[in-house]
Amino acid sequence: MYSGKIGHLMLGICSRKTTGVCGVAQNLAGRSGLSWTAVCKQRTLWQRKSACPELQQQHVPTYLTSARSASNTTVDPNELKRFQSLANKWWDEQGEFGALHAMNDLRVPFIRDNLLNAHRRSRQVGKPLAGLRILDVGCGGGLLSEPLGRLGADVLGIDPVTDSISTARLHLSHDPDLCERVCYRDCTLEELSEEAEAEQSAGGFDAIVASEVVEHLLNLETFAFSCSQVLKPGGSLFITTINKTNLSYALAIVVAEQLLRIVPTGTHDWEKFVSPVELESLLESYGFSVQSVQGTLYNPLSGSWSWTDSTSITYALHAVKQREEPLLDLGGDSGPQPDHRAHSAATHN
Structure with missing residues (x-):
């Protein structure tokens, strides 16, 4: 029964763009007595509850810190x-x-x-x-x-x-x-x-x-x-x-773990997405x-x-x-080098 419900949900997702996907999840949440707004609020409360006090301050992306930091x-x-x-x-x-x-x-x-x-x-x-x-x-x-x-x-x-x-x-x-x-x-x-x-x-x-x-x-x-x-x-x-989105939280945690119980509770930690x-x-x-x-x-x-x-x-x-970048010719032109890290985010839908 549960696999059927989730299957129909996913079939609906397959035929829709991102906005349509959100609509399907909203409908499922509504039929389960839980509104989409409530899902988002629940995720926010869960996020705040699990956060360390230090993280309540201004957030600095963790990838800007050294890999040899507190936890290596x-x-x-x-x-x-x-x-x-x-x-x-x-x-x-x-x-x-x-x-x-x-x-x-x-x-x-x-x-x-x-x-x-x-x-x-x-x-x-x-x-x-x-x-x-x-x-x-x-x-x-x-x-x-x-x-x-x-x-x-x-x-x-x-x-x-x-x-x-x-x-x-x-x-x-x-x-x-x-x-x-x-x-x-x-x-x-x-x-x-x-x-x-x-x-x-x-x-x-x-x-x-x-x-x-x-x-x-x-x-x-x-x-x-x-x-x-x-x-x-x-x-x-x-x-x-x-991905780390409201939709992934709704499907991976609210739906799969809390509503349908098809995945053991605690399998996913949204903070790690x-x-x-x-x-x-x-x-x-x-x-x-x-x-x-x-x-x-x-x-x-x-x-x-x-x-x-x-x-x-x-x-x-x-x-x-x-x-690896070739060594610069110190006797020649040492002008600006191309930024090989530049990459368009247009592929991220």
């Missing part, structure tokens, strides 16, 4: 406990991670096609990503690592939840051929970055994937900094996540150039994902680490 870890202990309790359920396609299994139909081609456009060279039949090294951050049980490995890439999946890595390794062991291209480590991204820095081997990966991860991290600045450390110049960063514009600004401050941002949509009725023009709920982002 990406791991939230509460998130760690939550995923620890779900570690043995990663490969249950009908369970809590069913939507992530379905998302492979969207995110794997998104990663593959962008990498093929960036690396134009001879390809092995059936293994178009052969020769590329990919880091899967927050790999969980390996739901995305394995498909990328089957495309020929050498994949390292990392996750701070030890039991999730154990699940990933156990599932991988059933495919001996894949074991040659995919491996897992129970560590954090910042630990990997520090190792690379100590070994002076920064920039070892052709691509980094962080799918449905950044909305669970404690510190996005550390995440962006660490990505820039372990990614090759010209390498790609792929992110899928949830990030908009495409904010994420782009953060990444560009750490040397990335955002190439594309595309809205995504999940339909629980059909159990499938699709692309959409609106990024108001969830979205996929592709960014590229800028190549």
